[in-house]
Amino acid sequence: MQRLLVTGGCGFIGSNFIRHCLSTRDNVTIINVDKLTYAGNLENLADLEGDARLLFRRGDICDRAFVQQVLADQPVDAVLNFAAESHVDRSILDSGPFVQTNIVGTQVLLDACREAGIGRYVQVSTDEVYGSLGADGLFTEQTPLAPNSPYSASKASADLLVRSYVHTFGFPAVITRCSNNYGPYQFPEKLIPLFISNALNDRPLPVYGKGENVRDWIHVLDHCRGILAAVEHGQTGEVYNFGGKCELKNIDLTRTLLRLLGKPESLIRYVTDRPGHDLRYAIDCSKAERELGWSPQVDFETGLRETIDWYRANSEWVERIQSGEYTSYYERQYGERLGDS
Ligand code: NAD
Ligand code: DAU
Numbered sequence: 001m002q003r004l005l006v007t008g009g010c011g012f013i014g015s016n017f018i019r020h021c022l023s024t025r026d027n028v029t030i031i032n033v034d035k036l037t038y039a040g041n042l043e044n045l046a047d048l049e050g051d052a053r054l055l056f057r058r059g060d061i062c063d064r065a066f067v068q069q070v071l072a073d074q075p076v077d078a079v080l081n082f083a084a085e086s087h088v089d090r091s092i093l094d095s096g097p098f099v100q101t102n103i104v105g106t107q108v109l110l111d112a113c114r115e116a117g118i119g120r121y122v123q124v125s126t127d128e129v130y131g132s133l134g135a136d137g138l139f140t141e142q143t144p145l146a147p148n149s150p151y152s153a154s155k156a157s158a159d160l161l162v163r164s165y166v167h168t169f170g171f172p173a174v175i176t177r178c179s180n181n182y183g184p185y186q187f188p189e190k191l192i193p194l195f196i197s198n199a200l201n202d203r204p205l206p207v208y209g210k211g212e213n214v215r216d217w218i219h220v221l222d223h224c225r226g227i228l229a230a231v232e233h234g235q236t237g238e239v240y241n242f243g244g245k246c247e248l249k250n251i252d253l254t255r256t257l258l259r260l261l262g263k264p265e266s267l268i269r270y271v272t273d274r275p276g277h278d279l280r281y282a283i284d285c286s287k288a289e290r291e292l293g294w295s296p297q298v299d300f301e302t303g304l305r306e307t308i309d310w311y312r313a314n315s316e317w318v319e320r321i322q323s324g325e326y327t328s329y330y331e332r333q334y335g336e337r338l339g340d341s
Contacts, residue, residue: 002028003076004231007061007109008083010034012186013124013220015044017082020224022053029053031074033067035060035101038325039086043317044185061105064112071116078120078231079113081106087189088128088151089333092275095150102154103161110165110173121173122230123162127216127241128152129177132278140284141177141239148276159239166237174234176227178242179283183220183303184310188318189329191215192304195254196311197318199263206334209273211251214280218244219298229292240292243283246300256301260308271334 002025008014009032018030034040036058048054055074059066061083083105085091085098106123113121130139131146147156165171182192195205226242234240248256251268258265288294311318322330322338330338 002078003031003074004028005031005033005070005074005076005079007033007079007081008040010036010040010042010044011082011086012039012044013181013223014082015185016183016220017080017224017227018045018054019048020221021228022048022051024228029055031055031057031070031076033057033059033061033070034083037085039187041321043320061109062100064108067108067112068115071112071118075116076118078122079109079118080122080124080227080231081109082124084124084155085151087187088149089189089274090329091149091151091154093332095154098150098154102151103157106158107161110161110171114165114169114171119172120231120234121162121171122227122234123158123173123175124227125159125175125177126152126155127177127179127243127281127283128278129156129159133280133282135280138282138284139177139241141241141287148278163237170236172236174230174236175239176230176242177239178223178226179216179218179244179281181220181223182217183307184314186220188321189326191250191253192257192307193311193318195257196261196308197322199258199261199267200312200315201339202263202267203339204269205254205258205267206269206271207250207254208271208277210270211249211254212279213250213277214247214282215250215253216243216282217246217248217253217300218242218296219303222296222298225297226288226292226294229288229294233292235291238291240288241283241285242288242294242296243285244296244298244300245285247280247282256304257308260305
């Protein structure tokens with residue numbers, strides 16, 4: 001029996017991971033610890049309600065006594081830390097919660113896991129810790145850390161803490177660094193779900209700058225498969241990059257989305273660029289292919305079509321999110337009320 005503690009399991013990737021893990025592994029039980037911030041949504045796991053293999057504990061990973069109690073109540077074999085403040089634009093508006101959850105929360109988890117003698121810890125990190133690429137080259141696990149946003153600086157800080165616990169205490173941690181995920185249950189502040197949702201409602205798509213920035217897109221299930229491979233086969237102290245081998249300029253992605261949605265390009269609106277906007281991310285994931293036996297499986301256009309279908313079929317999920325805190329964030333970020341244009 002493999003017992004896992006997943007933090008941030010009510011978010012986009014965490015909820016997809018829990019579903020993937022329970023559907024592909026026998027004899028797994030999962031404790032999901034989540035604070036339920038604006039991004040955490042119990043609806044993301046509604047289909048698993050009543051499943052005895054999944055237990056939910058609401059709480060903050062920064063709360064040392066709470067984390068210690070969870071680990072004392074339910075001893076686990078491995079801890080996977082997905083919990084984070086995850087949106088770059090929000091980190092530019094206010095970096096405070098990013099420092100708190102992403103750095104202090106990671107430190108609290110590391111201490112509690114060490115005290116509890118956890119056998120495997122996975123830090124779910126991001127390719128953004130490497131900074132920005134020019135026209136050529138790929139991020140490898142050896143690329144120096146050079147984060148450019150408060151979000152990526154907080155994730156890089158957490159990675160360095162994890163590294164230091166491995167070096168100093170022999171703590172059994174691995175770090176995974178993945179590129180841009182897309183798929184079902186992604187909060188509609190991120191590019192793909194925001195643009196799908198706006199286009200479906202004939203609202204403008206706010207492309208930052210000239211849309212020349214490049215991201216590497218990976219289906220969330222491919223990321224989840226990679227994280228599971230890292231839990232099962234990763235070596236202590238190692239970093240594993242995951243990517244989708246699918247580099248796209250934002251403007252090209254936007255045009256593809258509009259084509260698949262049957263919407264006109266006149267919906268494109270060029271808006272003020274993101275401050276400090278990283279130009280290009282691209283990943284060399286050959287180490288994960290070689291050492292974990294992992295590779296990305298989902299073809300981008302197929303995955304994007306399925307994602308569009310999911311957002312069409314789950315418009316009420318989107319509407320419930322957009323009726324909450326999200327409206328004030330949208331106004332602050334885009335200078336207009338959602339639905340005004
Ligand atoms: P998300 O914002 O959708 O979900 C984050 C979850 O963490 C939410 O359920 C939230 O309630 C929870 N959470 C936040 N603060 C918490 C706290 N203090 N205590 C407990 N729970 C808390 O994020 P996501 O996109 O699913 O990202 C998950 C992880 O993967 C993050 O660590 C992120 O840095 C990393 N990552 C994301 C991407 C991507 O493209 N989305 C790519 C690479 C890595
Ligand atoms: O690379 C991995 C990272 O990918 C993760 O660590 C982050 O958690 C995740 O949010 C994502 O970061 P990005 O900043 O790359 O994702 P986002 O969806 O916010 O933006 C993708 C690109 O689209 C980026 O170049 C900015 C641009 N963009 C984004 C928004 C929200 C726009 O042009 N307009 C927008 O309204």
